[in-house]
Amino acid sequence: MTRVSRRNFLKTGMGLTAASVLSKEKNLFGGVQGSTGNDMCVIASGNGIRATEKAMEIIRQGGDPLDAVIAGVNIVEEDPNDTSVGYGGIPNEEGVVELDASVMYGPTHQAGAVASLRNIKTPSKVAKLVMERSGHVLLVGEGALKFARAHGFKEEDLLTEKAREIWLKWKEAMSDKDYWLSPDEKKIMAELRPYIEHYGTINCLAKNGAGVLAGVTTTSGYAFKIPGRVGDSPIIGAGLYVDNAIGAAGSTGFGEANLRTCGTFQVVQFMGQGFSPEESCLKAMQVVADKARLQPRLLNEDGLPNFGHSFYAVNKKGEYGAAGMWSGHRYAVHDGKENKHKEEAYLYKRK
Ligand code: ASP
Numbered sequence: 001m002t003r004v005s006r007r008n009f010l011k012t013g014m015g016l017t018a019a020s021v022l023s024k025e026k027n028l029f030g031g032v033q034g035s036t037g038n039d040m041c042v043i044a045s046g047n048g049i050r051a052t053e054k055a056m057e058i059i060r061q062g063g064d065p066l067d068a069v070i071a072g073v074n075i076v077e078e079d080p081n082d083t084s085v086g087y088g089g090i091p092n093e094e095g096v097v098e099l100d101a102s103v104m105y106g107p108t109h110q111a112g113a114v115a116s117l118r119n120i121k122t123p124s125k126v127a128k129l130v131m132e133r134s135g136h137v138l139l140v141g142e143g144a145l146k147f148a149r150a151h152g153f154k155e156e157d158l159l160t161e162k163a164r165e166i167w168l169k170w171k172e173a174m175s176d177k178d179y180w181l182s183p184d185e186k187k188i189m190a191e192l193r194p195y196i197e198h199y200g201t202i203n204c205l206a207k208n209g210a211g212v213l214a215g216v217t218t219t220s221g222y223a224f225k226i227p228g229r230v231g232d233s234p235i236i237g238a239g240l241y242v243d244n245a246i247g248a249a250g251s252t253g254f255g256e257a258n259l260r261t262c263g264t265f266q267v268v269q270f271m272g273q274g275f276s277p278e279e280s281c282l283k284a285m286q287v288v289a290d291k292a293r294l295q296p297r298l299l300n301e302d303g304l305p306n307f308g309h310s311f312y313a314v315n316k317k318g319e320y321g322a323a324g325m326w327s328g329h330r331y332a333v334h335d336g337k338e339n340k341h342k343e344e345a346y347l348y349k350r351k
Helices: 006-013 018-024 046-060 065-077 123-133 141-150 161-174 185-197 255-259 263-272 277-292
Strands: 041-045 099-105 110-117 138-140 202-207 213-219 240-243 247-253 309-315 320-326 330-334 339-343 345-348
Touching: 041 046, 041 065, 041 309, 041 320, 046 065, 046 202, 046 330, 046 339, 065 099, 065 123, 065 202, 065 213, 099 123, 099 240, 110 123, 110 141, 123 138, 123 141, 123 213, 138 141, 161 185, 202 247, 202 309, 213 240, 213 247, 240 263, 247 255, 247 263, 247 277, 255 277, 263 277, 263 309, 277 309, 277 320, 277 345
Parallel strands: 110 138, 320 345
Antiparallel strands: 041 202, 041 330, 099 110, 099 213, 202 213, 240 247, 247 309, 309 320, 330 339
16 A cells, blocks of 8 residues: 555545545555454454453353453553553653543443543453442542542552653653753653653453443553543543444544544444444544644644554454554454454555
């Protein structure tokens, strides 16, 4: 696939709906990597290969798909080496780890979420309790922590030594107008780049043989974010959406762009109109890209989005697909036979 030229991009963006863009200029999009139907299916972001394995194991044993995906992402939440989710996540600008998570269950169309939750390693489990044991959908900050405590969650310091050291380097290198001194600012900024520009988060979606759909999204959000910042992950319709009559969708990447377009709600609506999961992810991504064009600070020198984002989807038939804003990303999928990584489709090819 060729990269979209600025002229083409401008031509295709303005005044066209994403649907017309897709049908008229299908060749703009990378890959067609989607699938045929599967009785059972679990799909996750690229960092979720252990989650898809675990979730499929539970589903095969007759476990509930929501319990299955939560058990899957718990592996990553509890992993100190994953610096973008749960324990070990890179902290906010004050050095405190704040977590966001959401769950949604198809058969009852119920959802639960927590945002800016501190001190609890597995926010996805708290999100499920918000769904099951409260009359609310979203609890934040101190209230979410009190709710977790009431349910017996153990409080722990989520800041690992590795994450603290990364944060300290960032704090020292950020400004030459304060009293925090950095030994070698240039070198340190280069070391920090992967954390500043890297999006993490895990999303995991599942369908079992009885057609039950469920999903979870969990993250520590952006490295060095302003305390209290909430991304798309815990917002139903942005980071996660499930409609048991149609399908499920999740997202990772630049949360602010997705929050403004309700991306996963759109992915599911496109699937409801008959588009495949992969096409639906691409169409929702086109909307994100089109809206980003209205904000120059979100564009690169070619007039294209200067951020990454991915959508993942599975429909009622067990077909699945994923798409990124840019090429070069993988997602994890277990189709009931095999657990593997696959290339995401994409809107734009990286140079
Ligand atoms: N979407 C997440 C957020 O905005 C970040 C990520 O996926 O890395 O918090």
